[in-house]
Amino acid sequence: MKAPFSQKTTVCVLTARGMAAISSVAVAGADARAILGNVFHSGTNTAKQSLTVAPGEILHGSIVDGQRVIDEVVVGCEGENTFVIHCHGNPLLVEQIVTLLQSHGAELIDADRFARASYQKSTSNTIEAEARLAMQKSATVAGVKILQAQISGGLSQWAQDTLTAIDTLNIDHFKQRCGEILQQSKIAQRIIEGVRIVIAGPPNSGKSTLLNCLAGQEQVIVSDAAGTTRDWVSIICYLGDRAVCAEFIDTAGLDDALADADDIERTAQKMTRDLLKSCDLVLFVQDVTQQAEGAAHVPVIYVNNKCDLIQEHKNTRTREPKSFSISAKDNNGIDLLVQGIIEQLGVVDFDAAEPAAFTQRQRNLLSAIINTNQSPEEILSDLLGLRPTSRY
Ligand SMILES: Nc1nc2c(ncn2[C@@H]2O[C@H](COP(=O)(O)OP(=O)(O)O)[C@@H](O)[C@H]2O)c(=O)[nH]1
């Protein structure tokens, strides 16, 4: 990316969406590196240091104003004098970062002006362009790291290396590798796009109480009020030290007997069933004092609620796998449940450097390698955007 103005150093907010989980702030110009050096501390280092990062590389650290840490961020070096700070999306944090950069001499400009100047120099391949776009919508900082890694290594590198060695390709191994990448991609997608977790179970088992409990305990980004535009109530929050951004959905009415349901209720039931099919995880809440029937949804974590009413269940992770005992009313067992959710999602210790397909286009192409006899060479070329006539 080319610095828009060679003389003045400019700062601009690339993503100005109301409550985005991640925002991107670009700093470009002759003094950009020096200005960032004044406000960025890499890793856990709190001492001021010069910014040593080359184009294409990223740094993980914090933006600090004197001794005060404003936010944990990823800084990408987009060109010799162009950097993008990926920070958390709270507009107040974004404003503080912009103001801080201005106080060090950067001039604030609008995103359109910045983009017009920046995109004069095109990206090196389609995966890079897709990664840069996706970064602006990533739900977590860890997601930005995965996307950045796909540009210089990861998926781009794998596709290029495979193309180079195409004459010696073992097709069975190649198909198997594509399958592995698609598996990895599911986890990457959870980190990049966030997850949807449906809270299901019989009436009165404590679903709404559990949602309130999570809303009170976790770092809630957005919280819907009951009876708004949708037929369910949800909260969006970070879990596990911001490892994953999760939307928890309380599906009121899911298990209510609706034999005589009118159209509106039937539509609501259908929406809920669709949601159950498309979500990443179901929390099936059951009342431990009631005879509950198991749910067939997969993947599912069983939540045995109201353990305050039964002494021996209290506060324990039960022997049954993927099953937790809690008291939503007393806020007991929620930490263990959240830990279990994170483990179930597989997002911990994800290796960002591994190839991951992060757009539907990329996933379709990898699936085509596995399921069709199309030439691998053509598909890999399409993946990298090397064939201008490609239908992808
Ligand atoms: N003793 C006890 N009562 C609970 C607990 N969780 C929910 N309840 C009560 O169970 C009833 C139904 O809870 P609610 O969250 O509305 O259930 P939902 O229909 O599944 O959403 C309410 O009276 C709650 O106060 C719990 O952990 N312990």
Ligand SMILES: [Mg+2]
């Ligand atoms: Mg309810």
